[in-house]
Amino acid sequence: MTAEGPARTGGGSAVVPGPLLAVEGVTKVFPGVTALDGVGFEVRPGEVHALVGENGAGKSTLVRVLGGVHGPDLGTMTLDGAPYAPQDPAEALAAGVRIVHQELSVLPNLTVAENLFLERLPRRFGVVDFRQANRDATDLLARVGLDVSPRTRMGELSVAQTQLVEIARALAARARLLVLDEPTATLTAHETRRLFEIVRDLRSMGTAVVYISHHLDEIFQVCDRVTVLRNGRHVGTHPVGDLTSADLVRLMVGREFADDHPFPGDVTPGEVVLAVDGLGVRGLDATVSFDVRAGEIVGVAGLVGAGRTETMRALFGADRADGGTVTVGGRRVTIRRPRDAVRAGISFATEDRKAQGLILPMGGDVNITLAALRKVTRGGLLRRDAERAQAAAMASRMRVKAPDITTAVGTLSGGNQQKVVLARWLYRDARVLIMDEPTRGIDVGARHEIYAIVAELARQGRAIVMVSSDLPELIGMCHRILVFSRGRVVGDVPRAEFDHERLLSLAYSGFLNGARPEPEGGDRVD
Template sequence: MKEEYVLELENIRKEYPGVVALKDVTLRLKKGEILALIGENGAGKSTLIKTCSGAVVPTSGKIKVNGKTFSRMTPQLASENGIAIIYQEFNNVGELSVAENLFLGHPIKKGIVIDKKAMEAESIEAFKQLNIDINPKELMKNLTVGYQQMVEIAKAIHQNANVLIMDEPSAPLTSKEVKSMFEVVRLLKSKGVSIIYISHRLEEIFALSDRIEVIRDGEYIDTLITKDANVDQLIKLMVGREMTQVYPERPDYTDFSETVLELHDVCGNGVKNINFKVHKGEVLGLGGLVGAGRTETAELIFGAAEKTSGKIIFKGKEINPKSPREAIDIGIALVPEDRKRHGALLGTSINHNINMPIYERISKFSVINTAIEKGNSEKYKKEMNIKAPNLDQLVKNLSGGNQQKVILAKCLAANSELIILDEPTRGIDVGAKFEIYKLINDLVANGKAVLMISSEMEELIGMSDRVVVLAEGLVTGVLEKDEVDADKIMMFASAVADKEE
């Protein structure tokens, strides 16, 4: 019997000036299945799925929905044919209520007036179907990212989507939120909805999908049945070579005699009495659950928030940076967690972004030394494998993961003494992660100090010399290298009750 597909992308090709993003890629989605789409940063995943809504118009190829053939889609056609997409950077309106967001573009009207009550009532129904509980009157911006995403899913389902495409939906979520999102996705599958799921986290792919399609460099590579696949095999298909190690070796360096940063009873920005030290040559991991105060602590050190009391000592001197600029000038860099808001200048080139913090240093009488400028960005483009035709490419035209690499490069280029990394590999593919870990190791080998916030337990354990654990704004544990393990970190991460007086 011929297999029934609800969606078929056939020989999709997409060319941009200087880049062939997709080279005749085919993808077939069966009814009621979860198909994972995986590949390295810049492989073409987002571009491929955007052809389903017309956000990207293919240079050639065909799109079949329930057997009907289209050479290109439009948002209207997609919605008429039951296709909904949740984008990597989803688009909701923070100033509107949840209900208004759910009905964005097609509000319920009574005559010519928008019927808020009816929309709210219907929102409640829609959430009920997904077993979630969200107040439809709440402003969208007041919801956690997890709930915002649930609203996006509810919106898709409410529009009667039978194909739901999710582009890295888990990247901004806490592990608890990921669990509830999985429940909703499984519920939808049981109702016959077909799902395309994109993620760099292979454990999610194994937990959720029925089949896995791998693409590499814009080319179709293979499709596997999930239960017959294994991690090593997937990594090899994605990166095109064997990768046996995830964490590069670093010589055990234990001479942490020189302190770079000391926090003494630092309070403010939601944290209390924070004490820890980061040494020259050390990667200090900062662990804890989301909301524990890790980013908040980083902001205090970086001058992005003001402390109310306590002392921050940097290279032996007390500092009180009033702004990130001040912090950068004294030798502190920070790669922010929320890269969309604080990260890159999207409308300018890779070259410009990477060199931004050092223009003063590499200029003489306002003339930039372009050789240094270019050499610098060439170096990072190569080391981090930033995928772009050249350094003049605008950052907004890069894939999500490659934008992050540019931001990381920018912070490293500043050549700071202390580098704070907030979730440095979120949204980054396995191969590039390895390169970033090598860069972190090089930094500390060259006498820098690194403070690394990570919610990925393995990364925290794999990269840190010591780990400080926070919970609800307090330091709950400090683990030396030989004590660092997942159980202990988890224990301290949830150990608040005993600490609070």
């Protein structure tokens, strides 16, 4: 049932009546699955319209239909009253529909400016005017709050910085309908607030925005109405002011969760498993030191560019470290490449699981056993039956939902892909598990399952490092939180002293008037 009536916002502003986009009875079938089953909803001019649902609910398929990637098998769409049936993304863009996809699509060897204006680079006397492109790019980057040179190659940016470039690229298109698919997945609170300001500005100018997010608090902060999908079907459309977050969860998943963050409070951390002392990381001004105990979940917080991911990559050997020592289980280890880290018992679930963590065309069997092939080989030959059986057992333990263990992981939902990554490192029996943005792009149900798995791993005595831009996630799950600011650890905050404002203040401490952050003394952070 669809709840109509005027959309409401936190500020009580009215929304222009009448749909800009109308979707009616859209169905899309792929081999073996009906991704969309008679879906219909409307988006009004000057409205921020949320689209929510679990992974696999049909949101991404619907976005691809809107963007001309897929054509519907049944149903119709209209844009501003005229039939709308884009045959490809170029037609959608020409009609004024711009999509910022969850899976980022940039050209890493081109500059930021070239990516921003790829479809319409400015020209002068028939030649590309790169000076003008860089000037225009500087203005767009400032608008989204990204402080990088427009001449920087995209491949040098982090995932979060790339996300901001994608948003800036969408703004450059001046679309009538802008679709944002998980736009804050890797953004910190500061970048998220800036994005909300941009969205509100677009709304005031009459632009329609479809906003997709698994962070339900964002829906209530920035959206007017919300459409809920479940199993490819339209469940309902409601003004956000008529719902609570609990109502949304029930509509999305048909069940409730007793505890959003199942912190393993029954675990008392044991001996030090991982000790990092004076680790030098390229691009950071200071060295990094910390330790993690058996059964302990240590969070890592900080703004984009603070050095969180860079430190973890250097620790794992993915990037070169400049000095320092690493000790695992009391034994000093030398890590020059990821292979050394894996042999030492350190695992790393990267922030970009699709590009760096998984072999998407291959099945779960191949991806799970990849780090421990010796377990399924004999005489140098791979035992495929053993590989499938052992991977299936591990997938079952991780509650991976897939048609078969040999199903290509690229076809699985984000939550199930993340479970496959975790299954790989458990199959390897890693003592230390580093997780960078472990719930990025994962729905509320799968996120809860990931949290439960992490809590159970802590109970098993594994040492866990959780890097996240989601501060409530760290507060809910961790024993301690390390706060990074401009390449330094400026705080090591125990759970008893967790305070959202204090943690944010520490994260910003290195970015105030060019200040250089100084570490707090001892364990207490004031």
